[in-house]
Amino acid sequence: MARISLENMRFRANHGLYEEEQKIGNDFMLDISIDTDIQMAAVIQEHDTEKVINTVNYELVYEICRIEMNKPQKLLETVIEEIIYRLKRHFPNIEAIQINLRKLNPPLGGRIAAASIMEVRSFEIQCAKCGSVMICYGDSTCWCQQENARDRIHPRSLELINQEFKGSCLCRRCLKSYEG
Numbered sequence: 001m002a003r004i005s006l007e008n009m010r011f012r013a014n015h016g017l018y019e020e021e022q023k024i025g026n027d028f029m030l031d032i033s034i035d036t037d038i039q040m041a042a043v044i045q046e047h048d049t050e051k052v053i054n055t056v057n058y059e060l061v062y063e064i065c066r067i068e069m070n071k072p073q074k075l076l077e078t079v080i081e082e083i084i085y086r087l088k089r090h091f092p093n094i095e096a097i098q099i100n101l102r103k104l105n106p107p108l109g110g111r112i113a114a115a116s117i118m119e120v121r122s123f124e125i126q127c128a129k130c131g132s133v134m135i136c137y138g139d140s141t142c143w144c145q146q147e148n149a150r151d152r153i154h155p156r157s158l159e160l161i162n163q164e165f166k167g168s169c170l171c172r173r174c175l176k177s178y179e180g
C-alpha cells in the first residue's frame, strides 16, 4: 500500500448556499489522501497490455481537484462526492480516500477560522465467491464493470455470475475462471 497526499491546496471558489458566496466566493483549503494498491496496478497492466492504466499521480489528482473546485456547488458534500467519483473513474486501484474540505472565514456572523467537512471512504471488500480481500468501487466506475475485464467472458456466463452473486464484485482470479 502507498499513501499519496496533497495538503493545504488553496482555492478561491464559489460554493455556498448564499447568493453572496456564489457571487463573491470564499477561500477554501483542501486536503486529500489516497491509499493505493500498487500490486493491483501491476496486475492490471500485465493482463490488459492494450490499455494504459493510470496509477495515482499527484498531477492528475490536483487537476481533478482544481476542476471540481471551479464548479460552484451549493453544498461542500457535493464537491467532495464529485471529486471522489472522478478519482474512481481515473484510477482503478484506490483502496481508500480521505478528503478534508475547509471553508475559511465562513460568513456565519462570528470570528470563525474555518468550517470543514471530512469524508473517509474505503473500497476494500471481500470477493463474493472466494472471500479474498479486493477493491470494489460498487458502481459503474469499478474495474470489474469495464469491458476489458469482461470481454473474454461469454455473455451467458456473465448472466449466471450476475444471478448467482447478485451483481456483487468478484476478484480478478474468480472472474478469470469464467473466461473461455
Ligand SMILES: [Zn+2]
Pocket (backbone or CB within 6 Å): 127, 128, 129, 130, 131, 132, 170, 171, 172, 173, 174, 175
Ligand atoms: Zn474471488
Ligand SMILES: [Zn+2]
Pocket (backbone or CB within 6 Å): 135, 136, 137, 138, 139, 142, 143, 144, 145, 169, 170
Ligand atoms: Zn467491482
